[in-house]
Amino acid sequence: MRSLSPEEAELWARVAATIKPLSRENNHVQATEKPLKYSDSKEIVRIRPQRAPPAPQSPPPSPGTTLDGSWDRRLSAGSVVPDRIVDLHGMNLDSAWRTIDRSLEQAIDTGDRVVLLITGHHRRGEPPIRRGKIRAAVHDWLAASRHAPRIAAVRGAHPRHGGGGSLYLILRRR
Numbered sequence: 209m210r211s212l213s214p215e216e217a218e219l220w221a222r223v224a225a226t227i228k229p230l231s232r233e234n235n236h237v238q239a240t241e242k243p244l245k246y247s248d249s250k251e252i253v254r255i256r257p258q259r260a261p262p263a264p265q266s267p268p269p270s271p272g273t274t275l276d277g278s279w280d281r282r283l284s285a286g287s288v289v290p291d292r293i294v295d296l297h298g299m300n301l302d303s304a305w306r307t308i309d310r311s312l313e314q315a316i317d318t319g320d321r322v323v324l325l326i327t328g329h330h331r332r333g334e335p336p337i338r339r340g341k342i343r344a345a346v347h348d349w350l351a352a353s354r355h356a357p358r359i360a361a362v363r364g365a366h367p368r369h370g371g372g373g374s375l376y377l378i379l380r381r382r
Contacts, residue, residue: 275360275361275363275378279361279378280363283363283366283376283378284366285366286366286367286368286369288322288366288376289322290322290323290324290369290376291315291318291320291321291322291323292311292314292315292320292322292323292324293323293324293326294307294308294311294323294324294325294326295326296308296325296326296327296328296342297326297328299342301341301342301345304342305349308325308346308349308350308353309353309354309355311323312353312355312358312359312377312379313355315379316355316358316379319382320379321378321379321381322376322377322378322379323376323377323379324365324369324370324374324375324376324377325346325374325375325376325377326370326373326374327340327342327343327346327373327374327375328340328342328343328373329370329371329372329373343373346375347362350362350377357380358379358380359377359378359379359380360378360379360380361376361377361378362375362376362377362378363375363376363378364376
């Protein structure tokens, strides 16, 4: 790749000065101007990109979001057999929360690894269709639960175990 001639560099500097960002978001590359001197004493402005400060790294995954690949493959294939099944059909919010809490406590005490939590299928139809209250609250409940540090992951269940109406809760080893 060849360098720009002084005339080309001058032309490029004029063109680059007319560029406006397409969005108002912060750009990751900022331009700074540095004058360059050539032997024929023309001053040319060359625009050099400067790296923006590194973006803050995302926080480490919270409990309940990570599994190794073999777990995910087995869960997506439906080859995992749940150690405990918790069915929340017909419950109100309070009784469902108590049942989840009690079931998780029992599962942890007995050393169960996979809990199948049946919340109920989503309602079909044109939006806006309201989800069931239990189904809508279960992820928040699990994150706020006293058992949250013991939950390694929460995944959607395979159709053989209820599909969209169920969740796998993978508990950490003791």
